[in-house]
Amino acid sequence: MMDRLLEVKDLKTYFMIGKGTIKAVDGVTFSLDRNETLAIVGESGSGKSVSALSIMGLIKPPGKIVSGEIWFNGRNLLDMPEKDMRKIRGNRISMVYQEPMTSLNPAIPVGEQIREAIVIHTSASKMASKERAIQLMKDVNIPEARIRYKDLPGKFSGGMRQRIMIAMALACYPDILIADEPTTALDVTIQAQIMKLLRTMKKGLNMSMILITHDLGIVAENADRVIVMYCGKVMEEAKVEDLFRNPKHPYTVGLMKSIPSIDTKVAKLYSIPGYIPHPSQFPRRCRFSNRCSKAKDICSSKQPDLIEVKEGHKVRCWLYM
């Protein structure tokens, strides 16, 4: 048994909009071990980003964490006063967002923005924190870090800004780094550089990582374990090798089949029929039942549970009951 670092239990995050309730995250349970990379994959509306924001304690009204527990270092983050949560957020658990273009303050030099994270969470002096910030910029491979410390974000390219974001997130050597689509806005060659940087930093700092993405290629190359989400629920959970060797849930199988291959050309692509339902119109029972090619009668009448079919491999599907 590995060292368990984070445990999310039956998390429900709902958004109360108008008359309706949007169940963005609806009973999600997962855990993260030390030094592990857990990938959360899913399409838009699957609740992957809302799960991450819930861990960070960044859900704002009309959103609300309705129930569940998030255990970190023996404490439930959801019971914690905001004052304590601030000591964890950006310090022990930090996050890198998708949009490097909008996540930085355009009017503050990048070095100062990195330094801010250090000053807030440590008692380092001005000089020491500046040196730390410069060292961090060097660590994430920003050339001429000392000179560029004073530059505004506008002078950096998208890839470089994402490096700054990573430096900022790593400023306090966090235990957990949550990377929410860290390379989606970047070009392929830059994406490869950033993912490599994340892998090296994770190893160097003995971190755990939650990697949120929609790209199964990134999952295959970076994750140890994967959870597949669809419409606010975990559909499948497995070690990355198991998931790619033997995907079980019809949604996972369909997703993998519908990606065009770079090596071979097929006459016709497989495609999952229908569309992702709007969050206010999720099917009442199995949420994939209206698009599933293997749906049976029971699928549209009863919600399946997440069942362990093999060690470490869990599926939420009536086919495996």
Added chain:
Amino acid sequence: MNKIIEVKDLVKYFEISPAHSINKNYVKAVDGVSFDIFEGETLGLVGESGCGKSTIGRLILGLTKPTSGEIFLEGRNINSISKKELRKIRKDIQVVFQNPYSALDPKMTIEDILSEPLSIHKIVYKYDYSKEVKRLLELVGISSKDAKKFPHEFSGGQRQRICIARAIATRPKFIICDEPVSALDVSVQSQILNLLDDLQKELNVSYLFIAHSLNVIRHVSNRVAVMYLGKIVEMGTTEEIYNNPLHPYTKALFLSAPVLNPWSNKDREILSGEIPSPIFPPKGCSFHPRCKYATGICSEKKPFLQTIDGSHKISCHLYDISDKTKEVLT
């Protein structure tokens, strides 16, 4: 096969210097690009952001005027014909954009959106509009009952289907697909790719398919052109490019794409550096600062696109047979 589109030495510079300044700076968005597209064929245009792939689309559509170079539609130069003539041939060239959320007027019903091109280009009689709209909707897999709905009532994938219906409404010979699936989820992406493929077979239309994702380009294209900083660096049939990429940039691009395989070598070599500024592109070959094979000549002389084998063309000094022989001779 009929040549539908012919692009010859197309150049587009955008001036970015402040007004009245003496030293003028230009973004060299497209810098001497030539290609042909034949009837019923798909040419895939792949490259990273800022390489000029979308500008080429806009130039062919006539949304911006080229700095120099020529574009022919079935042999007619679209830059030198009168406005009236241009209006007429516009119906032969249509476009599908990346973002189906901003490409449809939120205040118009689907029927209005699809009737507009029909009336502008007088495709069918007015009393046949609703019949034609129904036919178009069914062609792209949307229920004709939804014709009176507004765009916001549809999901992203459905909206992209409507955009496609609008593009085929004028019965074009040629459609520019500018990143048509990159804003869509994976499970919807394959539906749209299949739809575009079916329509091509049914309507015998040619596509210029602009995308940055290599697997999508492989799936849709008959031929592929790889662009870097405003220039085509390699071009050939899909098999030639994917089975035997020759240009160091193409090779690096393929190596950067994540593989759907957890057992693959994760620490393979990746391309270092970033795309240089298109305002001051590097001297000589614009890829040489990032190229591990770069030699002296690469930073001095611009390579040009030359045929290597069959239809496989490449712009790289490594394959400069003539220059090598010259060196040997001198």
